[in-house]
Amino acid sequence: MPVYLDHAATTPLSAEALAALTRELARTGNPSSLHGSGRRARRSVEDAREALATAAGAHPSEVIFTSGGTESDNLAVKGLYWARSGEDPARRRILCSAVEHHAVLDTVEWLERHEGAIVTWLPVDSEGVVDLGILAAELAGTPDHRARDGHVGQQ
Ligand SMILES: Cc1ncc(COP(=O)(O)O)c(C=O)c1O
Known part of the structure; x- marks a missing residue:
């Protein structure tokens, strides 16, 4: 079965x-x-x-109805980025786990290439869980730069 x-x-x-x-x-x-x-x-x-x-x-x-996951990811990631950077052009950082779905990864990479986003890829452990210590350091503005090596993509 x-x-x-x-x-x-x-x-x-x-x-x-x-x-x-x-x-x-x-x-x-x-x-x-x-x-x-x-x-x-x-x-x-x-x-x-x-x-x-x-x-x-x-x-x-x-609550916004969309036609599916890829559209939702684009709306959430780009919408939040443009809302924040529109209010304050200095707010261009995106912290993103390295193992997101490609609909998220590609959207973040697009913002980095075309819209000046400053992206930090957060590494995950063998269970796919983000290291909260690294996340806290990034949020506090004292980044642990191991995080930058964490972009492993997704199958
Ligand atoms: C996080 C995420 N985004 C996007 C998709 C793709 O969804 P759709 O085919 O509806 O665009 C999936 C599907 O698994 C998903 O899990």
């Missing part, structure tokens, strides 16, 4: 989530439309946004 272990890539939907998704997929309506079908679709989206925000301890305005 096959055993599925790649939950980092994707994970089975719970029966409850599958039922909710199937129910919504069977309905027609664009949440941007002004007629009844559109308003119903808008209500479903906003109810989902509020439920997710409550579960995450966030404000609904902080």
Whole structure:
């Protein structure tokens, strides 16, 4: 019997989530439309946004639906970088674990090449855990430069 272990890539939907998704997929309506079908679709989206925000301890305005992981990573990493460096051009440092998904690694490298980001790759141990001592030193501004040798990429 096959055993599925790649939950980092994707994970089975719970029966409850599958039922909710199937129910919504069977309905027609664009949440941007002004007629009844559109308003119903808008209500479903906003109810989902509020439920997710409550579960995450966030404000609904902080929940942004995207089409997938790569888009989410780009939005989070570039959005945070541009928000910070836009407020204060000196805030250009990015600390990033060396074993992130390529959607994160490539986004950070792009910011380094094109947007002047100053990147520190944080090494991880054999279990993939970031060395918190090195992270604390980087955050305190007394970097342990072994961290710069830690960019090992990802398979
Ligand atoms: C952190 C991370 N980013 C991006 C992706 C890629 O997601 P997508 O194929 O939805 O763009 C994955 C998939 O495993 C992921 O784990």
